[in-house]
Amino acid sequence: MRGARLLRLLMIAAAATACMGLAGAAQALPAVSGTVEPAQTAEAVRISLVLALLALIPAMILCMTPFVRIVIALSMIRHAFGMPETPPSPVLVSLALFLTVFAMGPTFTTVNAEALQPFLDGRLTVQEAGERGAEPLKAFMLRQVNDENIKTVYEIARRPLPDSAAQVGLPELTTAFMLHELSTAFRIGFVILLPFLLIDLVVSGILLALGMMMVPPTSISLPIKVLMFVLIDGWSLILQGVVGGFR
DSSP: OOHHHHHHHHHHHHHHHHHHHHHHHHHHHHHHHTOOOOOHHHHHHHHHHHHHHHTTHHHHHHHSSSSHHHHHHHHHHHHTTOOOTSHHHHHHHHHHHHHHHHHTTHHHHIIIIIIIIIHTTTTSOOHHHHHHHHHHHOOOOOOOOHHHHHHHHHHHHHHOOSGGGGGOOOHHHHHHHHHHHHHHHHHHHHHHHHHHHHHHHHHHHHHHHTTTTTTTTHHHHHHHHHHHHTTTHHHHHHHHHHHHTTO
């Protein structure tokens, strides 16, 4: 009984202390808020907006950069070899991120100079920084997409086509760009898969002619494909071809 009574007294004392602390904080709040300067408030708002925009970076990388094309092309190499786990996915994603930075370097530099730095310096509002930052990205995506992609997107949205490319909305342009990147990535994948498929067919035909039907063709074709890929420096050729299409 004494323990229960002591516990209740401690709980009551803790509650009273908490209430006194809240009351003191409430009394001190007007004095603190009154000392905040407008410049400090604006700086805090800008920092908060920048932190919020950082959460959108993964979506922007997927939707408005060549990351999708590059990572799909690199993944096709694994399937062409018949090794779905080699190279590991983190390696391919990291390589695709660095190649995306290389391909988007001029665009990122323009966005930083015309939108991000003026916004951080307080010379632009949020709306003005967003409009200026979207223009280089739109220019980059417009260089990649074709009229058929934009037409398809507007048909899906059931909206009339704009009179000029400058009037294409950012959501429609982003969707058209992703559609174009997927189509291009699969065309690149076909070019990558075709020579490896020919090696598999040749090895299978030779094994069948020799009567070695119990030998898995992949056990012989895999070293041949790896050797051929190394001899022609396949990684450099594919990376130069994928990234070179954006210059």
